[in-house]
Amino acid sequence: xxxxxxxxxxxxxxxxAVTGAASGIGLATVQALAxxxxxxxxxxxxxxxxxxxxRTIGAAHGVPTVGVGCDxxxxxxxxxxxxxxxxxxxxVYGLVNNAGFLRSGALDDGSLDDWNAVLAxxxxxxxxCAREFGRDMxxxxxxxxxxxxxxxxxxxxxxxxxxxxSKAGVLLLNKQLAAEWGPRGVRSNAVCPGMIRTALxxxxxxxxxxxxxRAAVTASRRVGxxxxxxxxxxxxxxxxxxxxxxxxxLVDGGLQCMLMDMVPRPGFNQTTTPTTTxxxxxx
Numbered sequence: 071x072x073x074x075x076x077x078x079x080x081x082x083x084x085x086x087a088v089t090g091a092a093s094g095i096g097l098a099t100v101q102a103l104a105x106x107x108x109x110x111x112x113x114x115x116x117x118x119x120x121x122x123x124x125r126t127i128g129a130a131h132g133v134p135t136v137g138v139g140c141d142x143x144x145x146x147x148x149x150x151x152x153x154x155x156x157x158x159x160x161x162v163y164g165l166v167n168n169a170g171f172l173r174s175g176a177l178d179d180g181s182l183d184d185w186n187a188v189l190a191x192x193x194x195x196x197x198x199c200a201r202e203f204g205r206d207m208x209x210x211x212x213x214x215x216x217x218x219x220x221x222x223x224x225x226x227x228x229x230x231x232x233x234x235x236s237k238a239g240v241l242l243l244n245k246q247l248a249a250e251w252g253p254r255g256v257r258s259n260a261v262c263p264g265m266i267r268t269a270l271x272x273x274x275x276x277x278x279x280x281x282x283x284r285a286a287v288t289a290s291r292r293v294g295x296x297x298x299x300x301x302x303x304x305x306x307x308x309x310x311x312x313x314x315x316x317x318x319x320l321v322d323g324g325l326q327c328m329l330m331d332m333v334p335r336p337g338f339n340q341t342t343t344p345t346t347t348x349x350x351x352x353x
Contacts, residue, residue, distance in 0.1 A: 082107030264322030289324025
Protein backbone atom coordinates (compact mmCIF):
# COMPACT_ATOMS: atom_id res chain seq x y z
CA UNK A 71 0.00 0.00 0.00
CA UNK A 72 1.45 3.36 -1.06
CA UNK A 73 1.80 6.38 1.23
CA UNK A 74 -0.91 8.14 -0.78
CA UNK A 75 -3.31 5.26 -0.17
CA UNK A 76 -2.40 5.17 3.51
CA UNK A 77 -3.06 8.88 3.87
CA UNK A 78 -6.33 8.66 1.91
CA UNK A 79 -7.75 6.01 4.24
CA UNK A 80 -6.89 8.00 7.35
CA UNK A 81 -6.48 4.90 9.50
CA UNK A 82 -2.87 5.55 10.57
CA UNK A 83 -2.55 5.45 14.34
CA UNK A 84 -6.09 4.25 14.91
CA UNK A 85 -6.66 1.09 16.93
CA UNK A 86 -8.52 -1.61 15.02
CA ALA A 87 -9.44 -5.07 16.28
CA VAL A 88 -10.09 -8.04 13.99
CA THR A 89 -11.57 -11.36 15.11
CA GLY A 90 -10.74 -14.65 13.41
CA ALA A 91 -7.56 -12.86 12.36
CA ALA A 92 -5.01 -15.66 12.20
CA SER A 93 -5.98 -16.90 8.74
CA GLY A 94 -8.04 -16.22 5.63
CA ILE A 95 -10.02 -13.00 5.39
CA GLY A 96 -9.07 -11.99 8.93
CA LEU A 97 -5.35 -12.36 8.23
CA ALA A 98 -5.59 -10.39 4.99
CA THR A 99 -7.46 -7.67 6.87
CA VAL A 100 -4.91 -7.25 9.68
CA GLN A 101 -2.11 -7.18 7.11
CA ALA A 102 -3.91 -4.45 5.15
CA LEU A 103 -4.65 -2.47 8.32
CA ALA A 104 -1.01 -2.61 9.38
CA UNK A 105 0.06 -1.48 5.92
CA UNK A 106 -2.30 1.49 6.32
CA UNK A 107 -0.56 2.42 9.58
CA UNK A 108 -3.25 1.27 12.01
CA UNK A 109 -2.47 -0.24 15.41
CA UNK A 110 -3.82 -3.76 15.11
CA UNK A 111 -5.30 -6.25 17.57
CA UNK A 112 -5.11 -9.78 16.16
CA UNK A 113 -7.85 -11.82 17.86
CA UNK A 114 -8.31 -15.53 17.29
CA UNK A 115 -9.22 -18.72 19.15
CA UNK A 116 -5.71 -19.93 18.39
CA UNK A 117 -3.77 -17.71 20.79
CA UNK A 118 -0.32 -18.81 19.62
CA UNK A 119 -1.19 -18.13 15.99
CA UNK A 120 -2.64 -14.73 16.94
CA UNK A 121 0.58 -13.81 18.73
CA UNK A 122 2.71 -14.97 15.79
CA UNK A 123 0.68 -12.93 13.30
CA UNK A 124 0.82 -9.85 15.54
CA ARG A 125 4.60 -10.06 15.88
CA THR A 126 5.09 -10.60 12.16
CA ILE A 127 2.96 -7.73 10.91
CA GLY A 128 4.18 -5.41 13.65
CA ALA A 129 7.77 -5.98 12.62
CA ALA A 130 6.99 -5.72 8.92
CA HIS A 131 5.09 -2.44 9.11
CA GLY A 132 6.42 -0.80 12.26
CA VAL A 133 3.00 -0.46 13.91
CA PRO A 134 1.83 -1.40 17.43
CA THR A 135 0.15 -4.79 17.54
CA VAL A 136 -1.15 -7.26 20.09
CA GLY A 137 -2.23 -10.88 19.71
CA VAL A 138 -5.15 -12.06 21.84
CA GLY A 139 -6.60 -15.54 22.22
CA CYS A 140 -10.38 -15.39 22.43
CA ASP A 141 -13.44 -17.55 21.77
CA UNK A 142 -15.97 -14.95 20.60
CA UNK A 143 -18.86 -17.11 21.81
CA UNK A 144 -17.60 -16.81 25.40
CA UNK A 145 -18.84 -13.59 27.03
CA UNK A 146 -16.13 -13.44 29.68
CA UNK A 147 -13.42 -14.14 27.09
CA UNK A 148 -14.65 -11.31 24.87
CA UNK A 149 -14.74 -8.92 27.81
CA UNK A 150 -11.19 -9.92 28.76
CA UNK A 151 -10.01 -9.53 25.16
CA UNK A 152 -11.42 -6.01 24.93
CA UNK A 153 -9.67 -5.08 28.17
CA UNK A 154 -6.38 -6.58 26.95
CA UNK A 155 -6.55 -4.61 23.68
CA UNK A 156 -7.42 -1.41 25.51
CA UNK A 157 -4.48 -1.83 27.87
CA UNK A 158 -2.01 -2.72 25.11
CA UNK A 159 -3.02 -0.31 22.35
CA UNK A 160 -5.55 2.16 23.72
CA UNK A 161 -9.25 2.77 22.95
CA VAL A 162 -10.56 0.91 19.94
CA TYR A 163 -11.71 2.92 16.91
CA GLY A 164 -12.61 0.05 14.57
CA LEU A 165 -13.81 -3.55 14.85
CA VAL A 166 -13.96 -6.20 12.15
CA ASN A 167 -16.30 -8.99 13.22
CA ASN A 168 -14.88 -11.81 11.14
CA ALA A 169 -14.70 -14.95 13.33
CA GLY A 170 -17.05 -17.76 12.38
CA PHE A 171 -17.29 -21.34 11.19
CA LEU A 172 -19.55 -23.91 9.55
CA ARG A 173 -20.80 -27.32 10.59
CA SER A 174 -22.35 -29.09 7.62
CA GLY A 175 -25.55 -31.09 7.74
CA ALA A 176 -29.08 -31.17 6.37
CA LEU A 177 -31.78 -29.46 8.42
CA ASP A 178 -33.76 -32.68 8.91
CA ASP A 179 -31.00 -34.51 10.75
CA GLY A 180 -28.81 -31.77 12.27
CA SER A 181 -28.09 -31.76 15.97
CA LEU A 182 -29.17 -29.00 18.33
CA ASP A 183 -25.63 -28.77 19.65
CA ASP A 184 -24.26 -28.05 16.18
CA TRP A 185 -27.01 -25.51 15.47
CA ASN A 186 -26.39 -23.66 18.72
CA ALA A 187 -22.59 -23.74 18.34
CA VAL A 188 -22.74 -22.08 14.91
CA LEU A 189 -25.21 -19.43 16.05
CA ALA A 190 -23.11 -18.75 19.16
CA UNK A 191 -19.95 -18.08 17.17
CA UNK A 192 -21.33 -16.53 13.99
CA UNK A 193 -24.11 -14.35 15.39
CA UNK A 194 -23.98 -14.05 19.18
CA UNK A 195 -20.20 -13.66 19.01
CA UNK A 196 -20.53 -10.69 16.68
CA UNK A 197 -22.96 -9.02 19.07
CA UNK A 198 -20.72 -9.70 22.08
CA CYS A 199 -17.70 -8.22 20.31
CA ALA A 200 -19.66 -5.20 19.10
CA ARG A 201 -20.94 -4.59 22.62
CA GLU A 202 -17.57 -4.87 24.36
CA PHE A 203 -15.29 -3.20 21.79
CA GLY A 204 -18.01 -0.69 20.96
CA ARG A 205 -17.83 0.80 24.46
CA ASP A 206 -14.70 2.72 23.43
CA MET A 207 -16.37 3.98 20.26
CA UNK A 208 -19.52 5.11 22.04
CA UNK A 209 -17.50 6.90 24.67
CA UNK A 210 -15.43 8.68 22.01
CA UNK A 211 -18.48 9.45 19.87
CA UNK A 212 -16.87 7.93 16.77
CA UNK A 213 -15.94 4.55 15.38
CA UNK A 214 -16.77 1.93 12.78
CA UNK A 215 -17.73 -1.73 12.84
CA UNK A 216 -17.62 -4.05 9.84
CA UNK A 217 -19.33 -7.43 10.09
CA UNK A 218 -18.24 -10.22 7.76
CA UNK A 219 -21.42 -11.98 6.69
CA UNK A 220 -21.73 -14.08 3.52
CA UNK A 221 -23.53 -14.39 0.21
CA UNK A 222 -25.13 -17.33 2.01
CA UNK A 223 -27.04 -14.80 4.10
CA UNK A 224 -28.88 -13.76 0.93
CA UNK A 225 -29.26 -17.18 -0.70
CA UNK A 226 -29.73 -20.39 1.34
CA UNK A 227 -26.68 -22.62 1.38
CA UNK A 228 -28.11 -26.13 1.62
CA UNK A 229 -26.69 -28.87 3.81
CA UNK A 230 -24.76 -26.31 5.83
CA UNK A 231 -26.77 -26.43 9.03
CA UNK A 232 -27.23 -23.08 10.74
CA UNK A 233 -24.68 -21.26 8.58
CA UNK A 234 -27.07 -19.30 6.33
CA UNK A 235 -29.40 -18.50 9.21
CA SER A 236 -26.51 -17.24 11.33
CA LYS A 237 -25.13 -15.04 8.55
CA ALA A 238 -28.58 -13.65 7.75
CA GLY A 239 -28.91 -12.74 11.42
CA VAL A 240 -25.66 -10.80 11.15
CA LEU A 241 -27.23 -8.54 8.51
CA LEU A 242 -30.08 -7.57 10.81
CA LEU A 243 -27.70 -7.16 13.75
CA ASN A 244 -25.71 -4.82 11.53
CA LYS A 245 -28.75 -2.69 10.71
CA GLN A 246 -29.90 -2.56 14.32
CA LEU A 247 -26.48 -1.43 15.51
CA ALA A 248 -26.44 1.26 12.83
CA ALA A 249 -29.87 2.49 13.86
CA GLU A 250 -29.06 2.50 17.58
CA TRP A 251 -25.47 3.71 17.46
CA GLY A 252 -25.43 5.91 14.36
CA PRO A 253 -26.85 8.90 16.28
CA ARG A 254 -23.98 8.42 18.75
CA GLY A 255 -21.28 8.62 16.07
CA VAL A 256 -20.64 4.90 15.47
CA ARG A 257 -21.22 3.35 12.04
CA SER A 258 -21.99 -0.30 11.37
CA ASN A 259 -21.77 -2.00 7.96
CA ALA A 260 -21.46 -5.54 6.61
CA VAL A 261 -19.73 -7.25 3.72
CA CYS A 262 -21.09 -10.39 2.09
CA PRO A 263 -18.24 -12.36 0.51
CA GLY A 264 -18.91 -14.94 -2.17
CA MET A 265 -16.57 -17.31 -4.00
CA ILE A 266 -13.58 -16.56 -1.76
CA ARG A 267 -10.77 -19.06 -1.37
CA THR A 268 -10.40 -19.47 2.41
CA ALA A 269 -9.55 -22.20 4.89
CA LEU A 270 -13.25 -23.19 4.93
CA UNK A 271 -13.28 -23.85 1.19
CA UNK A 272 -9.63 -24.60 0.32
CA UNK A 273 -10.01 -28.38 0.16
CA UNK A 274 -12.72 -28.13 -2.48
CA UNK A 275 -10.32 -26.45 -4.90
CA UNK A 276 -8.29 -29.66 -4.91
CA UNK A 277 -11.14 -31.33 -6.83
CA UNK A 278 -10.26 -31.32 -10.57
CA UNK A 279 -12.29 -28.73 -12.46
CA UNK A 280 -13.84 -27.22 -9.32
CA UNK A 281 -12.15 -23.83 -9.53
CA UNK A 282 -12.92 -23.46 -13.23
CA UNK A 283 -16.57 -24.33 -12.62
CA ARG A 284 -16.85 -21.74 -9.86
CA ALA A 285 -15.08 -19.07 -11.86
CA ALA A 286 -17.43 -19.67 -14.79
CA VAL A 287 -20.49 -18.56 -12.82
CA THR A 288 -19.02 -15.18 -11.83
CA ALA A 289 -19.07 -12.09 -14.02
CA SER A 290 -15.38 -11.55 -13.22
CA ARG A 291 -14.57 -15.14 -14.24
CA ARG A 292 -12.35 -15.81 -11.25
CA VAL A 293 -12.47 -17.00 -7.67
CA GLY A 294 -11.86 -14.30 -5.08
CA UNK A 295 -8.99 -14.14 -2.62
CA UNK A 296 -9.03 -12.87 1.01
CA UNK A 297 -7.43 -9.59 -0.09
CA UNK A 298 -10.50 -8.94 -2.25
CA UNK A 299 -12.51 -8.67 0.97
CA UNK A 300 -9.89 -6.92 3.10
CA UNK A 301 -9.76 -3.85 0.86
CA UNK A 302 -13.51 -3.08 0.95
CA UNK A 303 -13.41 -3.68 4.71
CA UNK A 304 -10.73 -0.99 5.11
CA UNK A 305 -12.82 1.42 3.08
CA UNK A 306 -15.82 0.82 5.34
CA UNK A 307 -13.68 1.33 8.44
CA UNK A 308 -12.29 4.61 7.11
CA UNK A 309 -13.97 7.98 7.14
CA UNK A 310 -13.96 7.89 3.34
CA UNK A 311 -17.22 5.98 3.89
CA UNK A 312 -18.51 8.34 6.57
CA UNK A 313 -22.02 8.46 5.08
CA UNK A 314 -22.22 4.69 4.59
CA UNK A 315 -24.10 3.23 7.52
CA UNK A 316 -26.28 0.16 8.03
CA UNK A 317 -25.60 -1.22 4.57
CA UNK A 318 -24.38 -4.55 3.26
CA UNK A 319 -21.81 -4.73 0.48
CA LEU A 320 -21.90 -7.82 -1.73
CA VAL A 321 -18.36 -8.77 -2.81
CA ASP A 322 -18.82 -11.80 -5.05
CA GLY A 323 -17.19 -11.05 -8.40
CA GLY A 324 -20.62 -10.55 -9.95
CA LEU A 325 -22.06 -13.97 -9.05
CA GLN A 326 -25.46 -12.56 -8.14
CA CYS A 327 -26.00 -10.92 -11.53
CA MET A 328 -25.38 -14.19 -13.41
CA LEU A 329 -28.65 -16.00 -12.70
CA MET A 330 -30.21 -15.51 -16.14
CA ASP A 331 -26.95 -16.42 -17.86
CA MET A 332 -27.06 -19.76 -16.06
CA VAL A 333 -30.58 -20.50 -17.29
CA PRO A 334 -30.19 -22.67 -20.44
CA ARG A 335 -30.78 -20.56 -23.58
CA PRO A 336 -29.23 -22.19 -26.65
CA GLY A 337 -27.19 -19.72 -28.64
CA PHE A 338 -27.16 -17.13 -25.87
CA ASN A 339 -25.34 -18.58 -22.85
CA GLN A 340 -21.72 -17.78 -22.17
CA THR A 341 -21.61 -19.39 -18.73
CA THR A 342 -20.50 -22.99 -18.49
CA THR A 343 -22.86 -24.83 -16.20
CA PRO A 344 -20.78 -26.37 -13.38
CA THR A 345 -20.51 -30.14 -13.53
CA THR A 346 -18.08 -30.61 -10.66
CA THR A 347 -19.48 -30.58 -7.14
CA UNK A 348 -18.10 -31.13 -3.69
CA UNK A 349 -20.30 -32.04 -0.75
CA UNK A 350 -20.71 -29.16 1.68
CA UNK A 351 -18.98 -26.64 -0.61
CA UNK A 352 -18.70 -23.31 1.16
CA UNK A 353 -19.26 -19.97 -0.55
